Amino acid sequence: MKIRVGMGFDVHQLVEGRELWLGGIRFEHSKGLLGHSDADVLIHAICDAILGAANMRDIGYHFPPKKGNEFENIDSKILLRRTVELVTAKGYAIGNVDSTICAETPKINPRIAEMQEVLADCMSIDKDDVSIKATTTEKLGFTGREEGISAYAVVLLEKR
Secondary structure, rough: OOEEEEEEEEEEEEEOOOOOOOOOOEOOOOOOOOOOOOHHHHHHHHHHHHHHHOOOOHHHHHHOOOOOOOOOOOOOOHHHHHHHHHHHOEEEEEEEEEEEEEEEOOOOOHHHHHHHHHHHHHHOOOHEOOOOOOOOOOOOOOHHHOEEEEEEEEEEEEEE
């Protein structure tokens, strides 16, 4: 069996007047992430990791951020499902996902199981194959100043 590994990263600025979506679920927070879609950094990092493992470029290539297009304000879960369809058509299946969200607030850990369920459903894989970790940057950098949130993801694909 042929396996491939991909790595993804995303970052978005925290701003007032936007909802905060992480891992496909809405968090109650005074700020949300600024972006063309719902700006779900975790899903975007996972999409990039999946696409990278299949050597299919990145999320911006497949779902370009152009004003007024079909992807403006789109739910990132739709982008994740479409990403999985793209790599499935190329003969790949997702083995597992390992990811990390970097944020000072809100607290992520209490909602990890919920995010795992949503993401596993979007990717048609077992919840046990979706690892989500959360960390802060100990008040350092843009994350520490609560100016933004970032996420990292690594994905293993298996050729079918």
